Amino acid sequence: MTIRRLTVAATAALVLALGATACGSGGDGDAPKSTATAGNGTAPTAGTSAGAPKASGAITVFAAASLKESFTELGKKFEAANPGAKVTFNFGGSSALATSINSGAPADVFAAASPATMKTVTDAGGAAGEPKTFVRNTLAIAVPKGNPKHVAGLADLAAPGVKVALCAKEVPCGAAALTALKAANVNLTPVTLEQDVKGALTKVELGEVDASLVYRTDVKADAAKIDGVDFPEAAKAVNDYPIAALAKAPNKDGAAAFVAYIQSPEAQQVLTAAGFQAP
Known part of the structure; x- marks a missing residue:
């Protein structure tokens, strides 16, 4: 074999060796990077992660x-x-x-x-x-616009002639109301017990009661129709x-x-x- 043929053969062997090394290296920064796929085989979009449940x-x-x-x-x-x-x-x-x-x-x-x-x-x-x-969430007192009974706190709910709506004690807003009233040492007899907080709020909207214990979020959502009164004992009845x-x-x-x-x-x-x- 001539020197020229030996040189060509050696060069070819070196090229093959380098190629094999590049393909087998996982740490080479120039090696191709794989693309993670979501559960359906497609690349995940921004804000999702591979394997996240699909909302459909x-x-x-x-x-x-x-x-x-x-x-x-x-x-x-x-x-x-x-x-x-x-x-x-x-x-x-x-x-x-x-x-x-x-x-x-x-x-x-x-x-x-x-x-x-x-x-x-x-x-x-x-x-x-x-x-x-x-x-x-915390409680607030819902009253009709203008607060005609001048309710300023839980004690005012027990005043003569003040009609109050509460949620039933089985309902979270009712259980929270009882906790707050106990913390304020206030005893009252509501004229109605409602099965959810929206029912208690509606009684105020319709003028059927003078006040109701509801959530602050409900007072805020219904601010066009009712007013809200905060009271310190609400901090003892956070849900x-x-x-x-x-x-x-x-x-x-x-x-x-x-x-x-x-x-x-x-x-x-x-x-x-x-x-x-x-x-």
Whole structure:
């Protein structure tokens, strides 16, 4: 073999060796980088993570009545970000919603106004995973515009001739009201006990009562029709709001996605703007 042929052969061997080294090296900064894919084989878009549940199809959310305005807005935002999803809400007293869930009502998500009502669902094995507290809420006194009875605090609710509406004690707003009244050492007999906070608020709107103990968020949402009075004992009756995907959710991925969204910075901004407190 001539010197020329030996040189060519050696050069070819060197090229092949270098190529093999480059292909086998995982730490070479010039090596091609793989692209992570989502669960459907496509690259994840901004704001998503690989393997995150896809939000599509019908998602049924059972939520405390005090969440109506905020969740209605958030539902629209969620649908806009997930064109394949359709969120339907069932708002009501948390205790009644919990009973419905435990009785087999089809739902994907439960957002309660107190840990106690959520516990009735988790104790029955109805939650998929540990519920998460996503906001807190405090009470205020709702009065008709102009506050004709001059209510300035809880003691005024027990004055002669003042008609008061409360939530039933089984409902979170009712339990919180009893805690606040006890802290203020005030005893009163309400003229009506409502099954959710919106019912108690409506009594004030219609002029059927002179005052009602509701959430600050409800006073803020209904500010065009009623006035609100803050009182110091409200600090002793703060309600945590837990949320959970349900174990028998017809749309498990949609439920998980909605629960995650409610805890997102975007959703938290909407909730705090409505008067809720961060957890």
